[in-house]
Amino acid sequence: MGRAVLFAWQAAFSLFIILSLYWYLGHDQLANVHTPPSSFPSHGASNHQDGNQTHLPVSSTPDKTLLTHTRTTVSVIHTPSAAPTLAVIKPAPGKTSSNDVLPLSNRTAYVHTIIHPEDKTLPRLECPPFNSSRYDHLQAKEAGGEVNRPTIQYFFALNIRERLSLLPRLMGSIVEAIRFLGPEHCVLSIVEGNSDDGTAEVLEALRSELDALHTPYYFNSSVINPKKGPRIEKLAELRNLALAPMLDPQNAHLYDHETNTTVIFLNDVAVCPDDILELVHQRRFLGADMTCAMDWTYAGKDPTFYDVWVARTLAGGDSFFEIPSDGNWNSAWNLFWNEPTARQLFSAKQPFQVFSCWNGATAFTAKPFLENKIKFRAPREGECMQGEPQLLGKDLWWHGYGKIAVVPTVNLEYSDEKGKQIKDAKGFTSQLVGGEGNEDAIIDWKISPPEKVKCMPDYAHQYFEMWNATQRGDNTEKTTSKPS
Structure with a gap:
């Protein structure tokens, strides 16, 4: 009898060890599964014609760098019936371990x-209530009146x-705008970007809350480091x-x-919910392809x-303020010094058209991206060394999306x-609109970009x-003075 009990105990213990090893190794393998290439876009050539002008194609070579550098774990997710059905691989919920920076309570x-x-509980920029009636028209309605069509x-x-310290304001405003x-x-x-201050842990912990809202949430960590190698490309x-x-x-x-x-x-800015909503409102009210804040x-x-x-102006393609060759910003106060229309509208706090902008936060049409006409890119060989947001503005104009406004x-x-200082100095959005x-004032949109733009x-x-x-x-005439 005693031997039978001992044998049964040993068998059970052995089974426990085997199952534990299987679970551990399986979990470890899942933690290193990479996003499959099919979940990333393939940017093929796209020829676009506007009248008699044939536009240059976007690079016809798929960007293989997008298929690497990103890690995400796989978990079985129950998609609520009311939410859109997405082909998505979601990271598994974070777990408490010795590698976590923040305690679970934090x-x-x-x-x-x-x-x-x-x-x-945590400090953040305090945003005043906004006038919801101003933005009611932005609330999502199903196209064609089909209620069940996601x-x-x-x-x-x-x-x-x-x-980490900015997340209560930044993410709080995003969630409030989404609601x-x-x-x-x-x-x-x-x-x-592989944060070591707990940023990633908090962002991962938000998953259950966004799932409860039926909002699809994609969260990935990337090892791409713009400080090493070609910065704009990265x-x-x-x-x-x-x-x-x-x-x-x-x-x-x-x-x-x-x-x-x-x-x-959005950049990592101290943004209020009405800042986000105002950019979207002005894009729709103005019929703009892109709207930007001022950072x-x-x-x-x-x-x-x-x-x-x-950022570049429309009339002269110049920077928003003059910077001499020694790099001093002594003229930073003198915005739009050589473009009277932009200067007047800026002072009146009215939107104005520009050649390019980003400015910390932007709302733009998805159409040229969905049509594979545009993607963020670095300068091509021989092209002016410039930031990817300026190149976005250039490509938007190239494909007929030149209604860009600040x-x-x-x-x-x-x-x-x-952020509080700038709101005290310039005013909260809800106080200015x-x-x-x-x-609200309309823009007399110009259909042609400036002939030349500052590099x-x-x-x-x-x-x-x-x-x-x-x-x-x-086709470039190099000059050190402003074009006539």
């Missing part, structure tokens, strides 16, 4: 603050690395990774032309416009503390070249 506190706007009308995209616009008609896609890769779920052919039925999906691409930095006592390297009522900074004396590979080397130049010397 992650819970961050998530609770993000999900509940009234929560003051369509994605708003695609939120974000690249971020090591910005307002219609959660089941929004997608959130985040590419995180920044473009990261932006394309954030848009990859939208471009997955298996999701094509969710993005139709009737819907005219808006991409809302600022505090290099000294007074705020300075930040995105001067990529919305000066939306002012952003990159931290909660300085609507009401008597703040009526500024560095401060010491600045010149103007033809706006559509791709090979320096072919």
